[in-house]
Ligand SMILES: Nc1ncnc2c1ncn2[C@@H]1O[C@H](COP(=O)(O)OP(=O)(O)O)[C@@H](O)[C@H]1O
């Protein structure tokens with residue numbers, strides 16, 4: 001299981017956070033809402049930066065212990081190498097209960113099988129957020145305590161969402177959300193047997209209690225509310241021996257996803273809208289210049305001297321690190337000028353009241369595009385010492401040349417939508433060439449509710465004829481602070497040494513900024 005698109009807190013994070021390819025459903029543990037991914041998430045947005053396709057949403061209904069969760073996991077396993085999948089369990093959406101209700105539940109006298117037992121508006125909201133590629137924070141429910149817990153589980157970035165629960169096909173509006181509706185049908189005696197075994201083993205119940213609750217509430221509700229929804233299903237899947245049905249479903253889903261897939265990176269590079277304002281040099285005194293979303297540091301002799309050292313292939317590693325660090329500080333200092341400041345009056349040690357300024361932002365954080373944004377992150381920490389940090393890993397698919405989102409670790413002020421709208425983010429990456437990574441990173445932030453004009457992209461180098469035009473066109477309110485703009489972005493092919501296992505050398509396309517500084521991350525870290 002990956003922690004990539006879910007909460008980092010130990011109670012919900014299900015592995016230590018590796019960045020590599022991910023396991024399939026064999027590693028699903030206690031939590032029912034799970035995130036699985038294999039080879040990263042391809043772009044879910046178009047050249048204009050707007051989402052082009054919703055997540056593919058599957059709704060699985062059926063009686064308690066009919067095998068809904070099992071079917072969801074089997075689908076994931078059968079899909080094999082796929083982008084991110086979220087399994088959203090309706091069980092998480094039982095309402096918060098009063099102490100009296102909990103006491104009743106402990107005596108098996110609480111009806112959890114009526115549609116009103118579930119917080120349907122919240123379930124619908126979370127499902128819609130995931131469908132619309134936004135982050136969501138899912139409640140955590142304890143079956144042992146019959147209570148909603150205080151923590152929530154952060155989920156983001158699904159290409160496929162599987163919603164499972166006894167009432168998933170109940171609500172007409174909710175039925176409209178699904179791209180595929182499944183009903184898992186099993187014999188009542190099989191469901192009862194499974195439920196006794198599961199509830200005793202996993203939910204801390206006695207056999208007597210399970211039977212009591214089953215006869216009083218579960219069975220009547222199944223007949224009255226759950227089974228009738230089977231008529232809305234596109235497919236009825238048997239609750240056991242269902243391999244063929246699962247294979248058919250995953251074939252259908254794979255086909256649907258293929259149809260939605262788009263090649264992205266080449267389109268960004270080829271787009272060169274004209275008429276965009278020229279870069280504005282920071283701290284320019286000219287008030288007549290058109291405000292620009294690309295701000296380039298003033299090209300002073302000192303700055304040019306730094307770039308000369310950094311561009312020079314002969315520069316020793318320790319000098320390269322020293323000047324990258326210095327440049328990072330200059331860039332961050334410039335970027336901080338774009339934050340809002342408000343007046344603040346203070347009293348000096350001489351007892352004089354003096355007017356001053358203070359930062360007027362609830363939260364400021366940095367998100368580094370791994371790994372070449374790392375030196376800028378250090379620069380940010382030097383300038384704002386308690387800054388919150390996060391990171392994104394975007395890599396290029398060797399076959400399609402598309403960017404793939406492999407890792408998302410965001411600070412809490414971004415993960416929570418209500419906080420996100422008051423948060424300012426410095427997005428940090430060494431260079432903007434094709435702008436494919438920048439596009440993806442900005443889209444991730446916008447999906448979380450960060451305002452465009454609260455994003456400041458900080459970078460050492462921009463390719464003037466690369467994806468920068470498309471980036472500025474798609475996200476006109478995002479400010480980009482760069483140290484230099486180079487003339488060209490050149491496509492070239494390199495041998496790929498990551499594929500030695502197959503005993504053959506593969507070539508892959510890379511984009512090189514010219515004259516450029518080489519691979520900044522490699523020169524800094526290796
Ligand atoms: N096709 C199946 N074959 C064998 N056991 C199954 C199958 N489907 C479900 N089970 C078992 O039945 C129990 C309940 O299944 P689960 O998927 O949790 O039900 P639900 O999500 O519908 O409540 C689990 O212990 C599970 O392992």
Ligand SMILES: O=c1ccn([C@@H]2O[C@H](COP(=O)(O)O)[C@@H](O)[C@H]2O)c(=O)[nH]1
Pocket residue numbers: 063064065091094105112113142143145146147165166218
């Ligand atoms: O506190 C609770 C909440 C729910 N239940 C029972 O859970 C099942 C639904 O979960 P499945 O995973 O689909 O079986 C429902 O029939 C409720 O009776 C509970 O016992 N206690």
